Amino acid sequence: MAKNADTPAMLNQDFRKWVKHWTGKGIGQVALSANISHSRAYAATAESNLVPRDLLLQIVRAAVPKSKSADDQDAWVRHWTKEWEQRWERIEASSRNEKHPLEPVEPVDTAGELVDTATESPLLPDTRHRPVARLPRAVAITALGPITDPIVREITAEHVYVAPEPIPVGYHNRSPISVYIDLHSASCLPEHREALSQFLAVRVRRTLADSNPDRAAIATPREGNLLIGSRVAEICGLPFLIVRTKRAPRFGFPVEGTFTEGTEAIIVDDLVMGTLTRYVAEILRHVGVTTRRCVSIFERTDSVAREQLDSIGVTLDSAYRIDDDLL
Incomplete structure (x- = not known):
């Protein structure tokens, strides 16, 4: 796979060729096995549109050679998921910077006077x-x-x-x-962290009723609420795993923490929305961790989180379902 290709159009072209190489089929036919329509697969990889990340990874998994053993298939999926995901991230970041270049920000202090931007972070909103x-x-x-x-x-x-x-x-x-x-x-306030963690721990213990506690762990996305996730693990007496859905510093390995073969991770976060939790579940499974359940305080019903998790066999247990209309 080309390393210097840095445009959505080149990614789309190379991805279609890659699918054809491994399957002998067009991308539309392969997409059908991942419950993606012909038309959506072709439209998503057409011309200069950047293919959606979740669709890209679904097709990667669907393209796995069926002639390989189960272990070899898992290794193949992990390898190519990493390859395509890293390339997608490079192109997405490059495209985003071209569309929205960073501009100097003039932060204002509490007195309303301009602050010296040389000493401030250039990433202030x-x-x-x-x-x-x-x-x-x-x-x-x-x-x-x-x-x-x-x-x-x-x-x-x-x-x-x-x-x-x-x-x-x-x-x-x-x-x-x-x-x-x-x-x-x-x-960030200890008393609030403890209260929210205790609330979630009750729901996690209920979820653990039909699990082997010696094989269980708590997993939280790196972009999620690690403070609460780690405290819930401590309260429940379980190992804690951090899952990186973007860049992973330890030679690209996305899960931080200790686990063994047969571990079952319960994903824990304060709020679930979008596709973040789905990526966490898929990453855990790729490294050999069973994942069937997610527990959260809030769920945004105006996102696709529950549908995304249902599609890969993960049950979402959220205490409260919210959207913009609530407030």
Whole structure:
């Protein structure tokens, strides 16, 4: 696979050739075995459009040579998933930078005077044209009436942010939302971290009822709430795994932590949305960890998280289902 190809068009062309090489079939025929229509597969890899990451990886898995043994098939999928995913990330980052080049930000201090940009981070968000504000606690408490646990509701009410118009949010497939619940910031306070972790640990213990506790582990995406995930693992007395769905520093190996063959990981996070959790489940399975369940406090119903997990046999247990309309 070419390493210097850095455009979506070249990726699409090479990917179609690669599928043909390994399967002897067109990409549309291979896509059908992954429950992807002919037309969608061809449209997604046409001309200069960057093929969606999840579709790319679904077709990679569908193209595995059936003549190989089960172990060899797993190794083949891991190898080519890594190859195509890394190339996709390079091209996506390059395309994003071309469309949205970084501009100098002039951060303002609390006195309203300009701060010396030479000493500030160049990655500060520019919200001057789309102001984001924290919702007043009294308003949030009322809106969060459906949240039946009083402690979760109180903590959440302190960390609800709203935008005047939808803003794309997400690590892989970005979903436009107007209301954001920031339990990462809430978890930075020890008492809030403990309360939220204890709440989740109760649900995890319930999930563990039909599992072998000697083989169980807790897994949380690197981009997720590691503070809560690690504390839940500690409360439940289970090993903790960190799963990187983007760059993995340890020679590209995506799972950090200790596990053995036969380990079953329960994915734990504060909020599930988009395709992030699905990538976590697929990565765990590629390295030999069984994954059937995900436990979270919140689930965004206006994303495709539940459908994405259902499609790969992962059950999502979310305490509360939310969307922009809630607030």
